[in-house]
Amino acid sequence: MGPVSTTLLELREVGKTFGDTVALAPTSLAVEEGSFVAIVGPSGCGKSTMFNVVAGLLEPDGGEVVLRGATITATTGHVGYMLQKDLLVPWRTVEDNITMATRLTRRVTDEDRAEARRVARQYGLGEFLRHYPSALSGGMRQRVAFMRTLVTHQELLLLDEPFGALDAQTRLEMQEWLLRVWKDTGRTVLFITHDVDESIFLSDRIVVMSPRPGRVVADLVNPLSRPRGIHTLLEPDFIALKAKVLGLLHGGDA
Amino acid sequence: MRRRVLLNVGVPILSLLLVLGVWQLIVVGFHVASYIAPRPREAITSVTSQWSTLWPLILGTIRETIYGYLIGAVLGFALGVVMAKIPVIQRLVYPVILVSQAVPVIALAPVLVIILGFGIVPKIVIVTWIVFFPVTVNVLDGLGHVDPDLKNLARVYGASRWRTFVQIEVPASTTPLFSGLKIGAIYAVTGAIIGELAASEGNSLALYQEHANSNLNTAAVYGTTMVMTLIGIAWFLLVVGLEVWSTPWQRRSVARRRWRRGVEGPAG
Numbered sequence: 001m002g003p004v005s006t007t008l009l010e011l012r013e014v015g016k017t018f019g020d021t022v023a024l025a026p027t028s029l030a031v032e033e034g035s036f037v038a039i040v041g042p043s044g045c046g047k048s049t050m051f052n053v054v055a056g057l058l059e060p061d062g063g064e065v066v067l068r069g070a071t072i073t074a075t076t077g078h079v080g081y082m083l084q085k086d087l088l089v090p091w092r093t094v095e096d097n098i099t100m101a102t103r104l105t106r107r108v109t110d111e112d113r114a115e116a117r118r119v120a121r122q123y124g125l126g127e128f129l130r131h132y133p134s135a136l137s138g139g140m141r142q143r144v145a146f147m148r149t150l151v152t153h154q155e156l157l158l159l160d161e162p163f164g165a166l167d168a169q170t171r172l173e174m175q176e177w178l179l180r181v182w183k184d185t186g187r188t189v190l191f192i193t194h195d196v197d198e199s200i201f202l203s204d205r206i207v208v209m210s211p212r213p214g215r216v217v218a219d220l221v222n223p224l225s226r227p228r229g230i231h232t233l234l235e236p237d238f239i240a241l242k243a244k245v246l247g248l249l250h251g252g253d254a
Numbered sequence: 255m256r257r258r259v260l261l262n263v264g265v266p267i268l269s270l271l272l273v274l275g276v277w278q279l280i281v282v283g284f285h286v287a288s289y290i291a292p293r294p295r296e297a298i299t300s301v302t303s304q305w306s307t308l309w310p311l312i313l314g315t316i317r318e319t320i321y322g323y324l325i326g327a328v329l330g331f332a333l334g335v336v337m338a339k340i341p342v343i344q345r346l347v348y349p350v351i352l353v354s355q356a357v358p359v360i361a362l363a364p365v366l367v368i369i370l371g372f373g374i375v376p377k378i379v380i381v382t383w384i385v386f387f388p389v390t391v392n393v394l395d396g397l398g399h400v401d402p403d404l405k406n407l408a409r410v411y412g413a414s415r416w417r418t419f420v421q422i423e424v425p426a427s428t429t430p431l432f433s434g435l436k437i438g439a440i441y442a443v444t445g446a447i448i449g450e451l452a453a454s455e456g457n458s459l460a461l462y463q464e465h466a467n468s469n470l471n472t473a474a475v476y477g478t479t480m481v482m483t484l485i486g487i488a489w490f491l492l493v494v495g496l497e498v499w500s501t502p503w504q505r506r507s508v509a510r511r512r513w514r515r516g517v518e519g520p521a522g
């Protein structure tokens with residue numbers, strides 16, 4: 001078969017029902033180590049539910065979540081996780097918010113702090129280290145939230161519409177920023193969005209989900225080369241892929 | 255900066271002076287007899303002229319207030335936490351504390367004196383009784399309104415319940431906690447005075463006032479009342495000061511430099 005690649009995450013027939021609502025039909029999905037996988041689907045199709053299952057917040061009705069060969073179903077502490085809401089705590093500075101995940105599991109050391117400062121400086125937050133979150137713009141706050149996710153040292157990062165609340169200009173900046181950090185750190189990213197452009201701009205692979213009850217209707221390889229930039233948005237491959245994804249989402253022919 | 259200080263300190267002082275002014279105007283304007291209402295100056299003089307007698311009594315009232323307040327605040331906080339964390343206890347305890355607050359303290363005070371004697375203990379108990387309630391109710395409310403997404407995030411990180419409580423839930427509840435503490439601070443002195451009144455023996459500010467009253471020394475009655483009020487206000491301001499000091503993020507956008515490198519800041 002093809003080249004050997006390591007599977008980091010595997011969902012095996014994972015489904016979730018709330019009362020009568022099938023939030024997520026039994027779904028299987030494999031994510032390669034180091035890849036950037038976008039998940040697109042209409043609102044309410046179970047994307048966040050899938051993340052909550054992977055994160056261990058929800059116990060699935062059935063199936064298994066496997067991370068690097070080990071079953072982690074319904075257990076927490078194995079992934080990085082970030083939402084549209086930045087969830088920064090107002091009573092801590094940027095630096096202390098970045099180390100928040102650590103603080104929640106053990107005592108924060110000088111090394112932890114030094115690392116927080118280093119990544120913050122490296123990715124454009126250096127001058128805000130001692131600011132409280134209330135002084136930051138939405139984009140900056142999301143950067144801090146992402147840094148907080150990053151210093152957990154989890155290999156798998158679940159990002160649930162992290163830029164959903166930002167204006168278009170800021171969002172594009174954030175997308176380029178995220179790609180830079182991703183390239184530097186080599187993490188594996190699962191990225192939920194309902195913005196088709198965003199999913200194509202960022203990903204190696206696009207998983208398209210159907211309306212409720214959510215299931216995977218297509219799993220597309222993204223042929224666009226990296227590094228990506230504004231120019232990417234105008235490439236024929238981009239347009240073609242966009243037409244395809246939109247077609248899948250809206251059932252039209254494209 | 256200067257403008258803010260003027261606004262925050264100057265204006266409240268002005269409004270208090272205004273009250274004294276209105277008092278003066280009423281007493282003078284309506285020719286109120288001095289055994290009904292003295293002029294502000296007379297009331298103040300009645301205090302300053304008896305200062306050496308009054309000062310130990312004032313200290314006594316302050317001591318009762320502080321002890322009762324501290325116990326009430328700690329107890330109130332602990333009770334709020336336990337009730338928030340264990341729903342059965344909440345259902346069990348809520349009616350009891352409601353009843354405890356519906357009982358008129360003033361009717362309860364003599365009973366406490368009978369049980370606990372004329373010393374400081376019944377006064378402390380009354381202050382505690384009054385102070386714990388707003389603290390408990392506000393802490394309960396605050397802990398119940400912590401963003402569930404934030405608690406979920408802590409869970410995803412693998413946080414223990416204890417660390418989530420200390421690092422997330424308590425700091426997220428500081429505003430309601432201080433609301434409770436401020437309400438308690440204002441009522442604490444009243445509790446101490448009720449306790450002093452109920453104990454018809456011993457030396458206390460309340461009994462001093464009662465004595466003045468039976469001697470028709472109206473100026474001293476008013477003066478003592480002013481002293482009691484000032485103790486309450488001072489205590490309230492102290493709590494406000496504590497709140498301001500412990501919640502720098504509510505006033506500034508940049509944290510002050512850490513005074514001890516490598517040690518966590520004061521918040522949380």
Ligand SMILES: Nc1ncnc2c1ncn2[C@@H]1O[C@H](COP(=O)(O)OP(=O)(O)O)[C@@H](O)[C@H]1O
Nearest residue numbers: 018021023042043044045046047048049050212
């Ligand atoms: N805790 C819950 N209890 C009941 N229903 C839920 C819960 N979480 C999600 N749902 C329902 O499951 C469906 C999928 O939700 P969600 O995973 O949040 O969708 P998405 O993130 O794709 O917009 C929705 O219909 C939602 O109302």
Ligand SMILES: [Mg+2]
Nearest residue numbers: 047048049160
């Ligand atoms: Mg969602």
